[in-house]
Amino acid sequence: MFTENLAETFVELADTLVAGFDSVEFMHLLADRCVATLEVDAAGILLVDHHGELRVLGSSSDRARLLELFELQHRQGPCMECYLTSEPVTVASFTTSPQRWPEFSAVAKDAGFGALHAVPMRLREQTVGALNLFTVEEGALSEPMLRVAQAMADVATIGLLQAQIISHRDLLAGQLQHALQSRVLIEQAKGVLAERLQIDMSTAFETLRRYARSHNYYLSTVAEDVIAGTIDMAELTAVAEARSSARRPRP
Amino acid sequence: MSGERLAKVLAHLAADAAARGVATSCEAACEACVSLIGVTGAQLTLMNGTGRGESRYATNDIGAQLENLRFTLGEGPCEDSVRSGMPVLAGDLDSWDNDLRWPLYVRSAVAAGARAVFVFPLRSGAIRIGALVLHRTSPGPLTQEQILDAHVVADVILSLLLDELTMAHLEAEVLPPNGTPLSRAEVHQATGMLSVQMGVSMDEALVRLRAHAFAHDKSVVDVAREIVGRRLRLSPESRPDPR
Missing domain, CATH: 3.30.450.40 (GAF domain)
Known part of the structure; x- marks a missing residue:
């Protein structure tokens, strides 16, 4: 059931990302899917604005009590703590004492919730907001569930970037140009490598890809380094040889 | 494009x-x-x-x-x-x-x-x-x-500027500039190969490729294919006779 739900969620999110979308709509969809997939009772996506305060971008329900809970955390609370530390924050119970955020906990308890989980929305070194998950029952989320929650938060961040790119004409022109130039760069690097190692073009391409993958580099970065002659040729040669011997029929 | x-x-x-x-x-x-x-x-x-x-x-x-x-x-x-x-x-x-x-x-x-x-x-x-x-x-x-x-x-x-450089390389007076950009993969690959063969920058390699094509009355794409297919090599000294 869980796996089925998760698969369905990612198909739906991927479809939306490909088709183009409104970012607020996407965040609502994501919040809804969090409720369905993570077996929580309410979810919200909060982003920090240019004043440094958290704003609700999407939530699984527009219930006033829930929105109030999100609003309460705009300057302090578990969600702000999560944003500031870039680490997940859990309040496993709103009833045990002492409570770190007593005012928030009292309102949450009154709203019928037992626990809260906040997961950071990160982009490289930067944290842009947090995903908030409420459950009626008390207790922490299981480790696998927390990992899925982090994946959902990451998808939210990607969605946000995507929306900015699509609505921003300059960025779109840049993205396209970047993709086109990368392609040319890679063809030129294939030529350099083919000549230096005396290999064919497809082996050259595979070599570039394998090297990029094993070092976690962008393919275009590896291509630039090959052209500039700043790459470790010994290692690249080893990668190329491993590939050509793998293709050779065994005796 | x-x-x-x-x-x-x-x-x-x-x-x-x-x-x-x-x-x-x-x-x-x-x-x-x-x-x-x-x-x-x-x-x-x-x-x-x-x-x-x-x-x-x-x-x-x-x-x-x-x-x-x-x-x-x-x-x-x-x-x-x-x-x-x-x-x-x-x-x-x-x-x-x-x-x-x-x-x-x-x-x-x-x-x-x-x-x-x-x-x-x-x-x-x-x-x-x-x-x-x-x-x-x-x-x-x-x-x-x-x-x-x-x-x-x-x-x-960019293409017009490359034409100018090609003319200068050939010491030619006339080279009808066509301004047609070449975006074929073979041309990029051949440029990369030539830069190694001749020990020159990528810019210079592309100019040499175009100059060779012009001097031999061939299309740039055809010359690129010969280079990629290793039927043609250009050495650092090779300098086609100006027409």
Whole structure:
């Protein structure tokens, strides 16, 4: 059931990302899917604005009590703590004492919730907001569930970037140009490598890809380094040889 | 790049040059793109040996001043574009974030009369030889169509500049410039191979490839295929006889 739900969620999110979308709509969809997939009772996506305060971008329900809970955390609370530390924050119970955020906990308890989980929305070194998950029952989320929650938060961040790119004409022109130039760069690097190692073009391409993958580099970065002659040729040669011997029929 | 757009841009450039009684050159292309794209002026910055760059041509005084600012201040949209190899579009030059980005440049560029600056690199992968700098005296973004046209103009100018270099290499007086960019994979691959064979930069390798094709009356793509297929090698010394 869980796996089925998760698969369905990612198909739906991927479809939306490909088709183009409104970012607020996407965040609502994501919040809804969090409720369905993570077996929580309410979810919200909060982003920090240019004043440094958290704003609700999407939530699984527009219930006033829930929105109030999100609003309460705009300057302090578990969600702000999560944003500031870039680490997940859990309040496993709103009833045990002492409570770190007593005012928030009292309102949450009154709203019928037992626990809260906040997961950071990160982009490289930067944290842009947090995903908030409420459950009626008390207790922490299981480790696998927390990992899925982090994946959902990451998808939210990607969605946000995507929306900015699509609505921003300059960025779109840049993205396209970047993709086109990368392609040319890679063809030129294939030529350099083919000549230096005396290999064919497809082996050259595979070599570039394998090297990029094993070092976690962008393919275009590896291509630039090959052209500039700043790459470790010994290692690249080893990668190329491993590939050509793998293709050779065994005796 | 759609062939239609290239054909449209080339036709516009040829008609514009013919109307003014000049040959199709990168200077003529700068003049023609002002009306094609709908900007106040265009200017061409080329990277020279020192890497600081220099102005090749400006259609008006504002363009010339913008290049002076780039050169003296070492900042601005053109400087960013040349460094990154990416287009830089500043539809509102005097905006808060552009002012933060280029504090010295923006003030002087606005004083010179520019309110919007759009820079398109002259680039083919690792080959980066300069930038086409367009400006307007009123703020406002380029449309998607104008952006695409400007990219095509930049490609045509790159190709015209390569034709010039090819002519210089061949010490030839006549080489009918066609301004047709070559975006075939084989040409890029052959350029990479040649740079290793001849021990030259990628720019130089592409010029040698074009020169060889011209001297032997073959198409650049055909020569590229011979090189990729290892049926042709060019040595560092090989210098085709000028026709």
